[in-house]
Amino acid sequence: MSDHSTTSEWYKNPAEREVLKTDLLTLNMGPQHPATHGVLRVEIKTDSEIVVEAIPHIGYLHRCMEKHCEGLDYRGIIPYTDRMDYLGAMGMEWGYALTLEKMLGTEVPQRAEYIRVLVAELQRIASHLMFFGTYAIDLGAFSPFLYAFQDRETILRIFEELSGARLLYNYIWIGGVWNDITDGQLRRITKFCEEMSESLKKYHALVGENHIFVGRTANVGMMSKELCFDHGATGPILRGSGVNWDLRKNRTYGLYKDLDFDIIVGEGIKGQVGDCWDRYWVRMQEMHESIKIIKQCLDGIEEGPIIGKVPKVIKIPEGEIYMRTECPRGELGYHLISNGGKTPYRLKVKSSCFTHVGLLPEVAKGQMIADFVATIGSIDIVLGEVDR
Amino acid sequence: MDMTNVNPHEDTLTFKKWFQNVWRGFSTAIKGMGITFKYVYSVKPVTIEYPEVREELPKNSRSRLFNDVQNCISCHMCATACPVDCIYITAERREKDAPKLKTSDGTAIRLDLKQYTIDTALCCYCGLCTTVCPTQCLTHTTDYEYAAYTVDSMKYDYTSPEIVAWRERLVK
Numbered sequence: 001m002s003d004h005s006t007t008s009e010w011y012k013n014p015a016e017r018e019v020l021k022t023d024l025l026t027l028n029m030g031p032q033h034p035a036t037h038g039v040l041r042v043e044i045k046t047d048s049e050i051v052v053e054a055i056p057h058i059g060y061l062h063r064c065m066e067k068h069c070e071g072l073d074y075r076g077i078i079p080y081t082d083r084m085d086y087l088g089a090m091g092m093e094w095g096y097a098l099t100l101e102k103m104l105g106t107e108v109p110q111r112a113e114y115i116r117v118l119v120a121e122l123q124r125i126a127s128h129l130m131f132f133g134t135y136a137i138d139l140g141a142f143s144p145f146l147y148a149f150q151d152r153e154t155i156l157r158i159f160e161e162l163s164g165a166r167l168l169y170n171y172i173w174i175g176g177v178w179n180d181i182t183d184g185q186l187r188r189i190t191k192f193c194e195e196m197s198e199s200l201k202k203y204h205a206l207v208g209e210n211h212i213f214v215g216r217t218a219n220v221g222m223m224s225k226e227l228c229f230d231h232g233a234t235g236p237i238l239r240g241s242g243v244n245w246d247l248r249k250n251r252t253y254g255l256y257k258d259l260d261f262d263i264i265v266g267e268g269i270k271g272q273v274g275d276c277w278d279r280y281w282v283r284m285q286e287m288h289e290s291i292k293i294i295k296q297c298l299d300g301i302e303e304g305p306i307i308g309k310v311p312k313v314i315k316i317p318e319g320e321i322y323m324r325t326e327c328p329r330g331e332l333g334y335h336l337i338s339n340g341g342k343t344p345y346r347l348k349v350k351s352s353c354f355t356h357v358g359l360l361p362e363v364a365k366g367q368m369i370a371d372f373v374a375t376i377g378s379i380d381i382v383l384g385e386v387d388r
Numbered sequence: 389m390d391m392t393n394v395n396p397h398e399d400t401l402t403f404k405k406w407f408q409n410v411w412r413g414f415s416t417a418i419k420g421m422g423i424t425f426k427y428v429y430s431v432k433p434v435t436i437e438y439p440e441v442r443e444e445l446p447k448n449s450r451s452r453l454f455n456d457v458q459n460c461i462s463c464h465m466c467a468t469a470c471p472v473d474c475i476y477i478t479a480e481r482r483e484k485d486a487p488k489l490k491t492s493d494g495t496a497i498r499l500d501l502k503q504y505t506i507d508t509a510l511c512c513y514c515g516l517c518t519t520v521c522p523t524q525c526l527t528h529t530t531d532y533e534y535a536a537y538t539v540d541s542m543k544y545d546y547t548s549p550e551i552v553a554w555r556e557r558l559v560k
Contacts, residue, residue, distance in 0.1 A: 076471035079514035143424055150434050164450035164528065170514045178519075179448065206420045211413040 024052055031060050035138050035373045038383030042360065042376070044369070051372050054364035056357050062387040069347040074100055074174065074314040077347070082168040084349065085385040087130050090123035090159075091327035093172040098253060099323040099334040100174045103316045111304040112176035113255045118189070118297045119159070119171065120254075121290040125196065126155040127328035128283045128290075131380045135280060136207050138377035139216050144207050151199060154192050158185055174314065176307030190298055193291045200291075204284055208277075217280060218271030221363050221375035225274070231362070232355045235330025236286065237379055240266040240279035247326035259296050261289045276378040283380070315342055329353055329380060353385040445530040450515045452531040453506050454558050455546040459491040459525035462499040466517035466526055474510035475517060478503040491523045501547060508534070509542035529558045 030041035039060035045053040065084065069077050081096045082089040094116055101108060108116075133148035156166045162179055163171035171178050207213050223233070228241045238245055246263040248256040264285040266278030316338040324333040330352025337346040356379045364372050436443060445451060462479035479499040482489075489497040518526050536542050544551055 072471050073469075075516060076469065079471055079512050079516070082514075143427075147427070150431075153434065160449060161446040164446070164448045164515060165513065168512075168514070170516070178515075202423055206423045209416055210420055211409070211416045 022047060031057075036376060037134065037381055040357070040376075040381065040383055040386070042372075044364070044372070046369065049368050049370075051364045051367045051369060054361050054372065056360050058354075058357060058383070058386050060387065061383045065388045066347055066349060069344055071343060073342050074316065074344070077344075078173065079168065079170050082170060083384060084351065084388055085327065085329065085332075085353075085382050086167050087382055088123055088127045088328040089167060089169050090119045090172060091325065091332065093169065094120055094254075095323060095325040095327070095332045095334055097172050097174050098325060099321055099336050100314070100316065102323060103319065103321055103336065103338065104174070104310070104314070106175045106310055107308050108176055109305045109308055111180075111302060112306045112308070114297050114301040115177050115181050115306065116172055117255050117259070118181070118294060118301070119162070119177075121293045121297070122155050122158070122189070124290045124328045125287050126152045128287050131283055132203060132207070132280075135377045135380075136213075138373055139213060141207060141210075141213070144203060147199070147203060147206075151192075151196060154188075158188060158192075161185060173307065173310075175310035176305070180306050181301075186298055186301065189294065193294055193298075197288060197291050200284065200287055208280060208284060214270050214277060216370075216374055217276035217378070219275050220271075220371045221276045221367070221378060222272055223274045223359060223363060227359065227362060228274075231359050233330070233359060234352045234355070235326065235328075236279055236282045237330065237356055237359070239264060240282045241274035242266050242268075242278075247324060247331060251324065253323075253325060255297075256293075259293050261293050264289060276374050279378045279380075313342060315340065316344070324350070327352065329382065329385065330356070349388055351385040351388065353379075353381040353383075356381055357386055445532060447530070448528075449530045449532075450513045450528040452508065452529050452534055453511065453517070453544075454527055454529045454531075454554060455504055455506070456525040456527075456555060457501055457504055457546050457552065459493070459523045460501055460504065461491060461495055461497050461523055462501045462504075463522060465520045465522065469516045469520045471514060471516065472510055472512050474507040474512075476503065476505040476507075477501070491525070493523055495523055504546045505543055506546070507543050509539050531558060 024045040024047055027044045027046055028041060029044055030036040031039040036042065041057040041060070043055040043057060044051050063083070065080050069080060072080070078093055078096060081092040085092050100106075129148040129152045133145035133152075136142075136144035136148075159169060159171070160166050162181060162185065163169040164179075223237065223241050225241050225243055227233075228238050228243065233241070234245075234247075242265055244263055244265050247253070248261075249263055264282045266273050266282050268275070268278060269281065270277045316336070318338055318340040320335065320337040322333055322335045324331050326332075331350070332352060333350030335346075335348040335350065336344055339345045359379065360376065363375050367375065462477060464477055467473070467475040467477055479501050482498060482500050491497060513528075515528060518524075518528055521527075546552070
């Protein structure tokens with residue numbers, strides 16, 4: 001090392017080259033990076049453009065939701081559940097309402113059950129459209145985002161008329177739903193479904209079949225079945241890795257047992273099973289399935305009451321329960337412990353996004369930075385749900 | 389060509405594959421361009437030019453809260469239901485010889501409302517307070533343009549005369 005006079009000579013010597021190892025560059029991606037979908041900070045150690053290590057830092061959106069709930073009455077918690085996953089708020093409310101209904105033994109009227117499935121599936125479409133748009137932006141395409149928002153706007157408009165708010169609905173209540181759905185709205189949903197199945201095909205041709213998009217996502221960010229099982233991945237991630245698991249079918253709740261739909265499983269059409277393209281494809285196909293479910297609901301919905309008998313002051317009998325539902329992003333579980341009072345003793349939320357963030361360090365190893373962005377986008381995280 | 393289980397990064401590039409790649413890139417891009425081009429003329433604009441064109445919110449839209457204090461019986465139901473505790477009420481018992489007051493739906497008013505303040509900056513617009521109101525005097529209006537310069541000015545005392553004057557405009 002001392003004699004540097006003949007540069008090419010010492011470089012050729014493998015023993016000396018060993019000493020001249022390149023240093024890893026630490027790079028902070030986020031918390032205000034557009035590709036991290038919120039306030040996720042990923043500390044990346046890079047060797048030129050290869051990610052050697054990625055450490056996600058979470059907690060920027062932590063709002064002590066679980067602790068707050070311990071001081072709130074059971075109805076007052078519903079607005080807080082909205083604010084966890086603000087892109088799939090209906091699913092969050094439904095899971096919570098189901099938890100309490102199971103503890104109380106409340107019967108939910110048939111019409112309310114239909115409306116719940118209807119809004120939850122519409123919300124799933126809205127959430128997946130958001131994924132579709134932002135994922136295209138992550139990979140450098142801008143116009144799909146605008147198209148997706150145009151359709152999402154129709155759904156949000158219906159929700160706004162239904163509940164009064166665009167994102168944080170407080171619509172699904174314990175024992176039923178808040179407002180009744182009108183025939184005019186049902187007709188609009190029917191029309192929307194017809195338009196949507198046409199535009200979904202168009203969107204897939206525009207983005208999913210595009211050679212550049214395929215090049216950026218196929219064989220990128222592979223998550224094997226075993227990796228998903230090890231980290232407890234759920235939802236489209238698990239299904240994208242080729243596991244046939246959907247709580248709507250496997251641990252059925254609501255009206256899903258009577259409805260006919262398929263579980264979409266990644267097949268590795270453009271690359272290998274469990275790559276980013278598969279996760280994208282699972283979500284796109286799930287929207288078609290959601291439309292199928294909505295159509296069945298529109299046929300089956302009947303007149304009737306929309307809210308069951310619930311005591312004015314809700315007191316949950318002593319005990320505990322774990323209830324899980326399939327939200328747009330994966331499994332959402334509520335673990336409620338009650339000691340018989342007006343407020344919960346403890347409400348623990350199992351969020352899917354939190355477990356999915358744990359997958360990132362495993363997948364990131366050896367990826368290019370650009371591929372890492374594609375991987376973050378493909379797991380579709382909402383930081384509100386990660387931190388709660 | 390069957391692309392299944394072939395990693396393009398590891399695969400050797402042949403002439404055939406190179407041309408296939410070029411063709412696939414070209415054809416799918418043209419297809420996407422065609423879809424985008426359709427949007428130029430066949431789709432109506434969906435955005436509105438906000439300050440000139442104002443959208444009317446749906447009737448049950450949950451925007452600014454308004455309390456019609458003449459019908460309020462100071463029952464504290466809204467303040468109890470509020471998950472963020474943003475409603476502050478001060479009320480005193482009415483004197484016995486004072487004239488008897490009733491709300492528009494006939495409920496007797498037994499308490500004098502001294503102060504009814506909602507911190508709009510703290511409010512989460514969940515609508516739980518309006519659902520528990522027994523006289524339905526507390527309602528969400530469709531008023532949505534009320535940005536303010538200071539947080540303090542977001543606190544509305546609904547007993548103050550200028551806010552009572554909103555009644556003409558807001559209550560239908």
